[in-house]
Amino acid sequence: MIGPTWTVSSRGASVQRDIKDAISWRPSVFKMISYLSGHRRPKWPRLVTCCAVFFLFILLPTLGLAHEVRPAYLELRETTTGEFSVLWKTPARGEMRLALSPEFSAGHKTLTPFVTRRTETAAVQTWNIRTIESLRGQTIGIRGLERTMTDALVRIEFADGNSWVQRLTPSNPVGTVPVEQSTWEVAGQYSKLGVEHILLGIDHLLFVLALLMITRGRMHLVKTITAFTAAHSITLGLATLGFIHVPSQPVEALIALSIVMVAAEIIHTRHGIEGITARAPWIVAFSFGLLHGFGFAGALSEVGLPEGHIPVALLFFNIGVEAGQLLFIAAVMGVIAAFRQVHIQMPQWTQYIPPYTIGSVAMFWVFQRVSAF
Template sequence: MLSHLRQLLKPAVLSIILLVGAAAAGAHEMTMADLTMREVAPKEFVWAWGIPGKNTPVSQDLTPAWPEGCVGDANTVRCGERGLAGSLSVNGIGKNYSAVILRITWQGEQRSTFTLTQNQSSVRLFGSARDDRDAWQVAQTYAVLGIEHILSGIDHLLFVLSLLFLVGFRRQLLATITLFTVAHSLTLAASALGALTLRSPPVEAVIALSIVLVCAEALNQKDTLTRRWPGIVAFVFGLIHGLGFAGALKDIGLPEQHANMALLTFNLGVEAGQLLVIGLAWLVLLATRRFAWTASARRAILYGIGSVSVFWTFSRIAVIAG
């Protein structure tokens, strides 16, 4: 009897530990660093590191390599006749930071924004706001950023997993996930293009609350409206999650050229990451459905997700109140 009880409790305890550990690591999302540069005199720049939306210092893992003809010290870069032209790269991307957002303000207040990743850790500059990247290069960069965002956005992933527990791998799942996708695509596009603006703290609080509510419905055995029409819930909360995605995209910035391509491929990257998680969940189900403890593990995981999300909800409301 005791050994059977241990077998039931083992997956439950493990699941809760994993969820709490994930929460401790942070609700979301990929860690980016800002490299800001401002031209204060012809071919002379001041530069600094930062983290979007935070006042924490950047670790020493990232080191810029200035274009040929440019010499930099702790906070200035002076360039020769060509100006800030040539290849600018950042070493160390991929260790503690998944991306570096290079923001340059030229004399005349023209601005350039470039996104550097581990696979594309350099950008070619031309001494002005000119952006020579083609649409394919922008598409590759922003698709990867979209995948990284959803895979490191624990709260978004937990919402998707909660929907899976609510609906199960039935035909209805396709419609539910499709409606969630359509909803967050609408608000992501509207916010990224400036048509819709909301403060981040309320959005983050509602995202956490959405996970709590879906977990509660997944644990409820009654035939509720949510169980009958999960697509409606997925669509309504998908609108809010889209605003969360838009917050990340705002931190990254859209290139002036190929902005629509960047927006589209970022969204496609989010969807690819989401489908990857659903596929992995299906494989886990296939591998474990013959075991007797799966029902207990399901309840434990839902209670774990719900508990973490309640904590997020109250902590994010406290931020709003403060």
């Protein structure tokens, strides 16, 4: 029966039956109106699928890069008063390299000839200079940086143990070396570096996105993110302070493999097969978080820590990483909240697009990083 039944045998019976049928159909009509008008909220997996597709679309241009395209790197180490050994790394692809060069406002003299060698991803030059005046209070810039889409990391290590680190960008290719650096300036620099590292680390972001896709419920989400944070904080501190030494290349490959494993678990869950990752995602987050901490430590080792401010620099780099991670999670949850306001009818097969995309890209990273051993 799809509607009220009309009879002509009795006028009273017809009216009574009509009223009865109208009352019985009222909830169904309201339910259908609510569904068509979008008031019915989509289920959580569908919301996360929409959100994941949205972020994968944004990240797609950089998915094949992860940490492979690194910024230019300039390092000056003061050997004796006024004399520095210079290390200059420029991003390169084969024989092609970016046309970048360092510039110093302080007068200086080159003491040794340039020695150049090449790696798979960079051209590396070393030489020694003597400055006519102190670098403190002077500016250091990267010529040509404004015409690129890359950044340059500058680090100066003075003979007295103090150091200065600054990330230069195409929009701000010049930095000023402070005469004296306070504890709060170190804290600000390293927290900013931490935020930049996590937000530019596409592999770390994909791992967090995969965790969000497989985690259900607010309490499970809090447990999972807390476990991941605690785990990578432990290994970041131990590795940075020299208590544990792990080669960086295997770590980077295993980080990519961890993303593949979580993506596979998402697919199994979509098929109705729930493993330990779906039932207790915080356990997997803690286990793989230890691995990701070594990756953060590798990035921090490239920058180095200032001799007189090691605890502060380490602490605020980690705080920066956490802040960047929370910013990303907040953005994901914000998109989910936006999708709650509209009804999106998606085919069932679309729920497999995000995990298969994440897993495929991560598997590419695995092969790429293993081949670099």
